[in-house]
Amino acid sequence: MIHKFSVRSAGVAEPDIRELGRSWGLEDLEVWRDYYVEFESAPDAAALGQVAAVLGDQLDVEVTLDAPLDAGAVQVAYKRGVVDNESDSIVTVCGLLGVKAKAGKVATSYKSAAPQLRDLIVTSRFNSTIEELHVEEPHYDTLVPQGHYDPAEQYDLRGLSDDELAQLGTAGGRNLSLVQMKHVQHVQNTLNDEFVTDVLLEALDARWSDHCAHTTWKSLGSLLGRLIQAAKDVDNPNVLSMFHDNAGVWDFYDGHAIAIKAETHNGPSAISGYFGQLTKLGGVLRDILGTGLSADPIGSFEYTAVGEPEAPAPIKGRPDARRLAGETIRAIKEYGNTFGVPMMSSRMTFHPAYRAKPFALGGSIGLLPVEAAQRGTPRPGDFVVLIGGLTGNEGIHGASASSAGAVMDTTAVQIGAPLEQVKFRKALIELREAGCMSALTDVGGAGLNSAVGEIGEACGVWINTALVPLKTAALPMWRILLSESQERMLLAVPPEHQARAKQILDRHMVRSTVIGRFADTGRYHVFHAPDLTEEKLIAADPFSVPAHQGELGFDVAYDLLDLEVERVEVGAPPRPQGAPEWPELDAKQLADLLEQVVSDAEVASQHYADSQYDSTVQGNTWYGPHYGTEQPVRTAYWAGTPVDGSPAAAVLNTAFNPWMFDADPVAATRQMFCAAIAGQVLAGVAVKDVCMCDNFYTPHLSENWREWLVGMVDELAGLVRHFGVPLISGKDSSAGSVHTDEGLVSVPPAVFLSALGKVPHRDGLLREQWTAQGNVLVQVGLRTSSPVGTVAARKLGLPDGGLDDLELSEVDSYLTALAGSRELLLSGARIGAGGVAATLAQGVLASGIGVRLENATTESLFAEHRIGAVVEVAPADVAKLPAELNPVVLGTLDGTGIVLDGTDLFTPAARDGWLNSFTARIA
């Protein structure tokens, strides 16, 4: 029995609806929510009234029951099988009221007399990939997502030709190559089996995908190994764990450690900005939860690059950049805020190379005790316990399709439900403290297959897929194994702790199910036996595989699953030479250029987005993500004090500029790495206390992409060795080329760097806000004067060219002098996008204090000296600054503008552009 409850404003529309109506030019716009509830039996009128009372428990709200969709109204709802996050809560509420419901569904309805309503919705409020649109009342037989169990398909690969093997490898959305299929054939021959199943084919498709196996990086000569070896050579004692767990772990203070991880979700975000970005943040938070014996997330960060907001999507039917930007903000807000982790840094870039496939990066850091910092090892006999959300028909082929750059469909989009993850977050910490887990990992890309397969590799494992709790009525075995349903974790729980673990999880209202055991077999074993219940499994001999295994998916020794990747040799990348000259501009022209530069999204306030992200939850945010008594200006770093009662601070900053990677990925890598370290040292962190996380996002079809990728990795390895700053975590996404309606679109070969540092006391950190009129602003640091990759060069239309080469010995000298001069510095701000001019403009906006410049040229104002800073010094201390800082006096703090020879370069129009241009382009 399904009933519909429509909840809408009883009087004047709410402000957000009125604003939407204004922006669409529809003054009569009505928007409301329709809740469909499927009850287990026919509820009486009183029960329906109780449900309606809860749904309408707000001032000025009315609820109507079973009213069909109004004529002229348009309703948007998720497609069947795409699960509403709210449906669980609808069922919960009904249960609280004593009315049993089994499923719910939520839809949004719009109404206006204007004929363009439907078009407006389709272009801005509707994603055809995951949603359906109704102009008449839809009819539902059931709200429970349907599904059925199919017996596993069986294939005898013996005797198949290469063509037949290749065809089978790519059938049904798989992306197995001929080489890989031949290895499967080898597996069958070795096992002497009559057949292999589709379960094994699907499992290997995921296991050997670039996402899971990093085949691109392996084929180019163990690129990850080069970074790891560099970090090992450095032997920084702060490294507790690197590259062999879900996150890297860095020693903190007094027995605490900090985990750091960032990952990308580029493919799903191209289809649905909302769900792609929602799950990128959820996924990386789960990585932190699954590090060591569980870390507690204490901060998140995110970076998104999309195409120009004014441009249409290059693939028909895909969301355009403006839509992606809006959905990104909504997703980051909903996941991060709901999860309760402070946003440390967020930024959005508009760059045409990301118009087909955005750069969707999410990161997090988490706190854990040093003694829990190492990845756990399951013991034979331990239970395999799946906790968290239900498993549904979603995210299928997510890992392999995104890796292959293949077209992803609806079922490749994962649906995030942050509430599930909030529930198990603290439960995991309790489980850790109670010693209930010998190991854990998150269930992410490639689903259970990856999680079980990886964690079981230490000894062997078997699972019964029939025990996996599903969103749908049933699913085939391979879909259960491959589903990328979110908010799930996999635990190894020793039998003696199982009851206690269950008690803790129940207390946190976290769903948990024992689905198998770790075994002393060295084999990965999957079967589907509905009559082997959880109770029987728990009661069975811990060291024996159940005699009755129902239907076999596969049972394969781990060493048979390894696949050698063919090595591809590449040469050195072509390096661009020369750089255009900066033009000479007069004061009026400089002012015009400043207006354009500060209005660019790389410099302009993104407060419209930032102000929707909770940055203070947990109560440990010491500095950032904004500063300024007059205007909130983005800080160059974030600092938090995560340990109760301790002043020790973690410091995070990031470095990335796609236009520099457009020009020369290797030189850009060097500048970004040095800029991140210089930012940490300026804040007050010692170089030896800095580590980094790398996220490569590279094309796979553009010219010289392999050469650039290898060149960037080798450059990074060299930088790690030079500075003693190790990379302890990272991820590679090597599918940045997309065939579109406009032709091939490729992202630039690039690496995003996130730096984590630590200081023993927060009071030593240098702030960016100018402190007093009369003090002197001094530019310090190395000079990177090439216009290439700068905001100003784009505004001036300057031609391409090369980036400056940095001498690392000069960087060393600068960093040493900077660390030794800190007592002279009253404030300090990194020079970044927009150069010195943008740094000055933001200083003015934040403090309300102006600067009188001694002199200026186009180059001195707009070159982006990225390994440099603008520091504030008392007049008497200017002469004390060491020569190694390369100090150049810019001017004196005075007045309220940026004044050069009597002309204020920072016009009201420029201030307005800084404040409003980002919002105007996406909102």
Next chain:
Amino acid sequence: MKPTVNVLYLPGTNCQEETVRAFAEVGAEPRMRFAADLLAGTDRLDDADILCIPGGFSFGDHLGGGAVAAALLRSHLADQFEAARSRPLLGICNGFQIAVRGGCFGKVGLKVNTAGTFRNEENQRHVVETGNDSPWLAGLAGQTLTFPCAHGEGRFDPGSETEGYRVALRYEKGTNPDGSFDDIAGITSADGLSFGLMDHPERAMDRETRLAFFENGVRAVR
């Protein structure tokens, strides 16, 4: 004996640790009360000197901020919640929404912010109302306190209610982040025992600001 504080922990609550820390800092004994234990009857909501409902997104804010949690309080825990309301009660952010829907302040509402979205302000300024003798506000009248704002459904709407609540604090003039009626940032019940506010004093870096309300609440039950 330290005054005891029950801190309600629901699925989706996420500000419990800083809230517990603040109560502990002022000498109280906070203890978490899990929804599962309350429903099972192994713990009670009303066996402490103070009840605090901290911030977060209980039940994911589904069906409206605090809606599911309030339904739980009104259905299965109604007697205990009533008893707790006869002693000091503090609702912060989502806890305030739950307390409003739970009927602590008459028939008022907290609606979606005027901007239609979440609003984060790291240094929101609040002025404590004069003339409200609630124990939570003792000695603070007229003071301006700066602490973070972070909410999406905090627009206070009194509807036609005039008796069920009293103004406790207002956003400083010109800084109203959510469109609340008359810049109202927090209210107390008519008897002053229940205090609700959308913003987060427990997150303030300045110790004095962070603990001001908590010290008052605990002092009142010593």
